[in-house]
């Protein structure tokens with residue numbers, strides 16, 4: 696069964712009817728959105744940061760400074776940026792959106808992704824959401840990455856294109872896995888749809904996802920897109936885990 700964008704729209708509207716707008720954190724009906732004081736608790740990400748992966752720096756170390764991880768081994772994507780830090784505060788925002796059908800924060804989410812991702816969005820051709828496998832998409836009713844990418848395309852230049860990349864193999868959840876296990880779990884899970892190959896050649900792609908944890912999923916997608924001819928693949932997520940690299944032993 697092919698789920699078209701039209702069916703996705705209907706599914707999303709149905710979700711809105713079942714789950715009326717609520718505060719993403721408290722669930723209170725009267726707020727109808729995310730309370731402004733909650734945003735005061737969220738740690739937004741911006742420069743100064745690692746030029747490649749966007750890891751936030753406390754001090755400005757120069758435009759092209761790299762974090763410890765990227766200095767040792769560059770990721771498969773060219774650059775990565777995220778709107779805010781994934782922590783105890785923002786977890787509720789993200790999980791409410793991802794699993795609770797609470798899409799009322801989308802416009803604000805997209806605005807923060809545009810702010811944090813201005814460098815990667817410049818000159819990009821397509822916003823490509825990290826795809827879900829069909830079985831999970833049906834179960835979850837929507838792909839949260841596609842909703843983010845579509846909302847972002849409305850306020851930025853690159854075109855929303857959910858038809859380039861597919862997840863042909865169902866993968867189990869990345870939650871609770873080590874970095875190495877996450878890499879193995881998504882290895883070979885993605886492929887490029889045949890009709891997308893001509894427009895992918897030499898294209899500048901921005902991958903869109905909700906959270907970057909170790910980056911394993913985004914790296915698997917980036918490798919797939921580059922093998923198929925993309926010139927540049929960046930990653931832009933709503934949130935990211937900010938964890939310093941362990942010190943060498």
Ligand SMILES: [Zn+2]
Nearest residue numbers: 745748762765
């Ligand atoms: Zn880095």
